[in-house]
Amino acid sequence: AQTVTQSQPEMSVQEAETVTLSCTYDTSESDYYLFWYKQPPSRQMILVIRQEAYKQQNATENRFSVNFQKAAKSFSLKISDSQLGDAAMYFCAYRSAEHTGTASKLTFGTGTRLQVTL
């Protein structure tokens, strides 16, 4: 079974600064997807960024980028030019690329609460 670990329960960053959230995962599969979801106080789950394991290039979405290290099974999220609206819980998630049985489910880490200060 796959597991996702987020070892930072809470992080804090000053507005306009850069912060990196860590995530490690364990899997025996070679093809999979990794995600970062944002959950603001509204509780809505919002997809921030996605990475396909077969792609070596790190995904980027505006101020959000990832550092994907497949051999190390590490998938960190970097937020540049942090804004007050970035304050939220951030969840790392794993999904198998196989499409049978429970393969389509998302497996989440425990989350990192990000605080953005002035």
Add this chain to the structure above:
Amino acid sequence: DSGVTQTPKHLITATGQRVTLRCSPRSGDLSVYWYQQSLDQGLQFLIQYYNGEERAKGNILERFSAQQFPDLHSELNLSSLELGDSALYFCASSVEGGVAGGTYNEQFFGPGTRLTVL
């Protein structure tokens, strides 16, 4: 707005009772996933339906059941409720969810139903 709707938004009930949570997927999506977010267990996958058929089961209690109707909306039934069932229940939908292949399809999350068992 993800296009996934969930009703009710909030539900308060007593131990031993039974409740039904409803989810309407995005137009065109065939798969519905149910997730539970609790303080104890974090975010975990419960069950998935694809075009009316159960496709995968996760950590779903025997007291819980679900179904997907011909119009593709889904209901999650929780019975003999216990205090520990208090949680946020998310529904997500995607276009696919059970066909072998390598195509990625994003899961879009609804706003969730907050269940409080007193």
